[in-house]
Amino acid sequence: MSLSLSPRHRRAPLSPLERVGRAVLIGLAWLLIVVGAVGSVLPGHLGLPVLILGLIILLRSSRGARKRFIDLQRRHPRFVFPLRRLLRRRPEILPVAWQQALRLERLLVPRRWRRARSLRRRLFRRRPRPS
Numbered sequence: 001m002s003l004s005l006s007p008r009h010r011r012a013p014l015s016p017l018e019r020v021g022r023a024v025l026i027g028l029a030w031l032l033i034v035v036g037a038v039g040s041v042l043p044g045h046l047g048l049p050v051l052i053l054g055l056i057i058l059l060r061s062s063r064g065a066r067k068r069f070i071d072l073q074r075r076h077p078r079f080v081f082p083l084r085r086l087l088r089r090r091p092e093i094l095p096v097a098w099q100q101a102l103r104l105e106r107l108l109v110p111r112r113w114r115r116a117r118s119l120r121r122r123l124f125r126r127r128p129r130p131s
Contacts, residue, residue: 102116
């Protein structure tokens with residue numbers, strides 16, 4: 001028994017020009033991902049935005065990459081969730097950066113030397129409301 005899609009879910013076959021355009025986009029996306037991965041290891045801060053841009057292009061133009069990304073998200077939600085927050089239309093850059101800084105501090109720094117949480121509490125202390 002074969003599954004057939006309803007006419008609403010069928011896609012029209014792509015023209016040769018559209019196929020070439022999609023292949024060029026996927027190639028550009030992989031190039032940006034590689035450059036971003038190398039750039040994020042090197043000193044400087046421009047690697048991660050280039051990597052995110054490559055992922056955005058790849059996930060929007062490749063159905064197979066989207067399926068693999070969803071599988072990865074289901075298997076490892078804790079690691080993929082910050083990346084998903086950065087891939088949104090309005091990315092939450094500062095909250096993701098803060099969350100990753102706290103995770104990195106917890107991973108690398110002994111408990112008695114950790115300062116990020118106390119710094120946040122001092123900076124964003126709740127002020128009593130005037131009556």
